[in-house]
Amino acid sequence: MATNHIGKPKNRVDGLKKVTGSAKYAAEFNAPGLVHGVVISSAIAKGRIKAIDTHDALEIEGVLHIFTHENTPGLAWFDLSYKDMDSPPGAPFRPLHSDEIQFNMQPIALVVAETLELARFAALRVKVEYEVETHNTKLADSLDEAIEGKGFRAGFEPPKSIGKFEEAYEAADIKLETEYFHGAEHHNPMEMHASTVIYEEDGGLTIYDKTQGVLNSRHYVSMIFGIKRKKIKVISPFVGGAFGSGLRPQYQLFMATLAALELKRPVKVELTRPQMFSFGHRPITIQKLKLAASPDGSLQAVSHSAYSETSRFEKYVENVVNWPKKLYRCENVEEIYKLVQLDMYTPLDMRAPGGATGVYALESAMDELAYKLNMNPLELRLRNYTDEDKGKEKPFSSKTLKECYRVAAEKFGWSQRNPEPRSTREGHNLVGWGMASGIWDAMQTPARAKARLSADGKLEVGSATADIGTGTYTIMTQIAAETLGLPMEQVTAKLGDSSLPFAFLEGGSTTAASVGTAVKYVCDKIARKLLKEAGKIDDSPFKGAKMEDVVFRDENIVDKQDDSVFIPITEVMKLRGLGTIQKKTTALPNFLKQNKYSRNTHSAVFAEVKIDEDLGTIKVTRIVTAIDAGRILNAKTAHSQILGGVVWGVSMALEEDSFMDHHYGRFINHDLAEYHIAVNADMPDIDITFVEEEDHVVSPIGVKGVGEIGLVGVAAAIGNAVYHATGKRIRSLPITLDKAMSEVSAI
Amino acid sequence: MRNQPHETIEDVRSDAIEKHHISLTINGTSYNLEVEPWTSVLDLLREHLNLTGTKKGCDHGQCGACTILLEGKRINSCLTLAIMHDGAEITTIEGLANNDGLHPVQQAFIEHDAFQCGYCTPGQICSTIGLIHEGKAKTLDDIRDLMSGNICRCGAYNNIVKVVQEALENHKNQTP
Numbered sequence A: 001m002a003t004n005h006i007g008k009p010k011n012r013v014d015g016l017k018k019v020t021g022s023a024k025y026a027a028e029f030n031a032p033g034l035v036h037g038v039v040i041s042s043a044i045a046k047g048r049i050k051a052i053d054t055h056d057a058l059e060i061e062g063v064l065h066i067f068t069h070e071n072t073p074g075l076a077w078f079d080l081s082y083k084d085m086d087s088p089p090g091a092p093f094r095p096l097h098s099d100e101i102q103f104n105m106q107p108i109a110l111v112v113a114e115t116l117e118l119a120r121f122a123a124l125r126v127k128v129e130y131e132v133e134t135h136n137t138k139l140a141d142s143l144d145e146a147i148e149g150k151g152f153r154a155g156f157e158p159p160k161s162i163g164k165f166e167e168a169y170e171a172a173d174i175k176l177e178t179e180y181f182h183g184a185e186h187h188n189p190m191e192m193h194a195s196t197v198i199y200e201e202d203g204g205l206t207i208y209d210k211t212q213g214v215l216n217s218r219h220y221v222s223m224i225f226g227i228k229r230k231k232i233k234v235i236s237p238f239v240g241g242a243f244g245s246g247l248r249p250q251y252q253l254f255m256a257t258l259a260a261l262e263l264k265r266p267v268k269v270e271l272t273r274p275q276m277f278s279f280g281h282r283p284i285t286i287q288k289l290k291l292a293a294s295p296d297g298s299l300q301a302v303s304h305s306a307y308s309e310t311s312r313f314e315k316y317v318e319n320v321v322n323w324p325k326k327l328y329r330c331e332n333v334e335e336i337y338k339l340v341q342l343d344m345y346t347p348l349d350m351r352a353p354g355g356a357t358g359v360y361a362l363e364s365a366m367d368e369l370a371y372k373l374n375m376n377p378l379e380l381r382l383r384n385y386t387d388e389d390k391g392k393e394k395p396f397s398s399k400t401l402k403e404c405y406r407v408a409a410e411k412f413g414w415s416q417r418n419p420e421p422r423s424t425r426e427g428h429n430l431v432g433w434g435m436a437s438g439i440w441d442a443m444q445t446p447a448r449a450k451a452r453l454s455a456d457g458k459l460e461v462g463s464a465t466a467d468i469g470t471g472t473y474t475i476m477t478q479i480a481a482e483t484l485g486l487p488m489e490q491v492t493a494k495l496g497d498s499s500l501p502f503a504f505l506e507g508g509s510t511t512a513a514s515v516g517t518a519v520k521y522v523c524d525k526i527a528r529k530l531l532k533e534a535g536k537i538d539d540s541p542f543k544g545a546k547m548e549d550v551v552f553r554d555e556n557i558v559d560k561q562d563d564s565v566f567i568p569i570t571e572v573m574k575l576r577g578l579g580t581i582q583k584k585t586t587a588l589p590n591f592l593k594q595n596k597y598s599r600n601t602h603s604a605v606f607a608e609v610k611i612d613e614d615l616g617t618i619k620v621t622r623i624v625t626a627i628d629a630g631r632i633l634n635a636k637t638a639h640s641q642i643l644g645g646v647v648w649g650v651s652m653a654l655e656e657d658s659f660m661d662h663h664y665g666r667f668i669n670h671d672l673a674e675y676h677i678a679v680n681a682d683m684p685d686i687d688i689t690f691v692e693e694e695d696h697v698v699s700p701i702g703v704k705g706v707g708e709i710g711l712v713g714v715a716a717a718i719g720n721a722v723y724h725a726t727g728k729r730i731r732s733l734p735i736t737l738d739k740a741m742s743e744v745s746a747i
Numbered sequence B: 001m002r003n004q005p006h007e008t009i010e011d012v013r014s015d016a017i018e019k020h021h022i023s024l025t026i027n028g029t030s031y032n033l034e035v036e037p038w039t040s041v042l043d044l045l046r047e048h049l050n051l052t053g054t055k056k057g058c059d060h061g062q063c064g065a066c067t068i069l070l071e072g073k074r075i076n077s078c079l080t081l082a083i084m085h086d087g088a089e090i091t092t093i094e095g096l097a098n099n100d101g102l103h104p105v106q107q108a109f110i111e112h113d114a115f116q117c118g119y120c121t122p123g124q125i126c127s128t129i130g131l132i133h134e135g136k137a138k139t140l141d142d143i144r145d146l147m148s149g150n151i152c153r154c155g156a157y158n159n160i161v162k163v164v165q166e167a168l169e170n171h172k173n174q175t176p
């Protein structure tokens, strides 16, 4: 059986569990005596709880307890204790801490009862009186209150201008000033956030949590409830999507833990779909772009500014305006990033945070500039192509964007494009073509892994990372199996368990590069040990052999020079009397090497839309994208990651909009009927190509990451196609039928 | 109005929790159950019978994650109460594989990587099987329309469609 697995289109190793319903998610763990908690959400956006009357609810037989700010025991004193690995600067929200209401749908009580139905019923019987204060949730009206978007946060690059924007802008021949807007969005993974907390006899906790980092959940619980980490076990083998929603511990974890500790019983708390709109969103941005170019299209000056929203208690920052310097060759770039603090919950990283929105505005503006210059939009990108990150003055560790443009343009048939807007029709449909570039960061973070090889040739590898649908289980298995020359069936990957070695949060497209490298290293260690042992066998052909002299293949250690010289791995174990070989390792990024480069993934996206001239209905009919994401570990699961990203792009362009009712300060369309997510009928034909180039700067295994790049650029390509179809520029997402109608008919 | 009890708490409560006897056949096993009128089929499966393969994504009939086969027809199990189905036959994701292995649709989901996180998957699979038996889907557009009650936030739609096309093809070949 062949044992080279990396890069192959392998089926997911957890597929069987997922298609049979045996994969267990956080709300699906049972324990004797399990009780149910239902969260009550605040009805106002700002003020105080004057009174909370739980009397009627507690009368109901089977209702065990109602936790409110009035009866929650004193917990950690300092804000700091509530910080998690993904906290932005500020003071984190503390559930049930006081009578103060800081945002609408703030959790204000937890009703615990014998059954879910009872808890839900009792929650309706709790009466709350509020003292209402005036709230402000309107970003657009509050720009004069904006503060600088800065502060320390992992992955955040504070805006940094270069050159002399004003002068260059004034002096340039062709100028463009434009403004873009997009609504708020919510992650809405299909699985709602849930935690099941089991109170153990020794006072410890076993917690099944929906999270992108079991160690983050453990840290949070440990700090707030003052329980030693080693007494807390957080388990999360399957996560029903997250897209960033699981980067921070959400309040159901706090609630379920509180109740389990107080009642000394297993407690499950699952949020409702409306409550999925109560803890963090992709923040609205209002973005202004000023572009100046010479008549040949060379960019002379770029100014990118963004106003975004955050809560009163934390300053959520993301990289919105940092992309022009990485995408284009321009000496004069101004970057401005401001925040307005509003009465809402802190925004939360959502797939390609900052990039999805910043690049949307930038690439839409570039399209506007292309038309102004009477230039092919693709040619404008190529004219300003850069092999260097202008901000950092560093070359890219790898960049095959040019090839991405070429491949995607060719597959799409871009050369057939009629440059004239509103020039192509198909019946009563206007047909439009648009394109855009995409970019995201490529990073390796520190990660640890352990591995155990048994005498029968079975291998187990583990790291406390997550698989939120990303394929982590599968790539860990592939890497481990290939490194030791084993069939994948003999390898078991473990993750989502806080007793496993350290891994950082599963997010930002870093996991394959980081955990993948740790898995590779730990298996290399086992390989070295095996070779050493093999050398000690009587008459061994591998006496004194070095790793370079052999390969691990087909369950054997094989002489590189001579295939016929080999020893089966199980033979080595047997002859050397080894029950198991266990190793642990840490994979640290090579910061010195990495710092010499700017490290990114890139993409080229081409879109076709058809718009009914009479009805304004918009249908994306084709997306062609080419991706530069380094080495692809699994052609099948990586393809799915990009596919998902593109679907997100379509959804972002045409559908998603968390609508704030400013009167109540509440996201009013907080369910899946009113908050539109792309469904099967919305899907275009999607064509994906990977332009592979191994990048050994980003990670020793050549990987750059595929989680976000599929999304970035898609909304711009679609918006640009809408312009090409109609001749009208819609500068606000989502591009809905009403906007298209008014624009189309305004001709 | 939900904040104004229409009856006294005692009334509502005693109505609600008075248990009723029903029998159900779930995945070939018969169950004699005492259920409360307010328990949905979905909660009966997940919370009371520990059959957690069927998923809850909204509890409001808006996502399709809870799709099961009731008398062979696909339904949203969150939108119907258990007591309404005395004597019914239910198939959930746990009941599709048999001793010969996976249902062909389950296998096809794996081969086509028609999922990522897997949370919508049991619903998508039951929906696919239900759709085939409805016999309405003739074209690609039909498939896309008729599968649009099942949201996949991971965006595996185009792979799901491949599975459905394949399954329809197989079905046609088997039923001349």
Ligand code: FES
Pocket: B055, B056, B057, B058, B059, B060, B061, B062, B063, B064, B065, B066, B067, B076, B077, B078, B079
């Ligand atoms: S849970 Fe039933 S449709 Fe969403």
Ligand code: FES
Pocket: A190, A240, A241, A469, B114, B115, B116, B117, B118, B119, B120, B121, B151, B152, B153, B154, B155, B156
């Ligand atoms: S596979 Fe994650 S929602 Fe469909």
